[in-house]
Amino acid sequence: MPEMPEVEILARHLRPLLRGKKIRSASVRRERATRPTPPREFEKAVVGAKLKELTRRGKYLLFEFESRQAGLARTGNAKSGAGTLTVLGHLGMSGRMFVALKNETLPKHAAVIFDLGNRNFVYEDRRYLGRMTLDLSPLRELGPEASDFSPEAFAAALKGSRQAIKIKLLDQSLIAGVGNIYASEALFRARLSPRLAADELTPAQSKTLLRAIGDVLNDAIKFGSTVGLKTMSGKSGGLFYFDDGGEGYYEERLRVYDREGKPCLRCGTRIERITQGARSTYFCPHCQRVR
DNA sequence: CACCATGTTCCTTG
């Protein structure tokens, strides 16, 4: 469930469930899951730690723990100041995180489990493209959140690049949090062609695009935190948030993504799918003409 | 078997 809105909703869901909880034991069931941190080192570092705060940056989750004793300095956890240990989480394409009752069976691809006493925290990932790690270096490469970007700074960041704007939006060092789905959605909302070169956008167009990105992300968060929660309630005593997408608290919100051949919701023209940077882009050839 | 998938990183080629 991995674009910024899904991560934000997940963070809001998990925060009250995890805050103040102490990790009794930790189990890494896949070598890859904590890369580049070795699994045993990861387990050792988090056992006994109490979660202070859970925050989000781009598509990453930051689990901030109170360190137990001295001895954490050698974990190479750059962010850990005095008394703090931070675990960085990323869901990749197929990761999920949830708090479960202890008698619930673990999913087949459970990658990391924290024993919290009367509950388990589970990170599971079918494709193992995500991770939970002590390596915080990815944070240094992230561009601003959409909400922190001024139109002027965004325009400046696009200058000097002839790359297609759609591909640029996926660059986390330019702007953090936009993924393949919402890149198409934002360009549709801004009525801009995904094939426009980044430096071809006028200041007015880049301003429109930045606003569209913010709107698309905010709408998704708003939708996910209302309909999504309702959809999921009842599962495991309401402890789950993300399950399998349920009945459409997600896809039905999308206006162009995955709608190839279907009529544009604005003008009726057939939506097209093209490949850019080896990934699918969906757009309306009429509403999103290059200008 | 073929192709596709919400992400990131690394490699090659130009």
Place this chain on the structure above:
DNA sequence: CCAAGGAACATGGT
């Protein structure tokens, strides 16, 4: 140094 393209990672759905 940059851009573009592709592969890799690993599993599952259609």
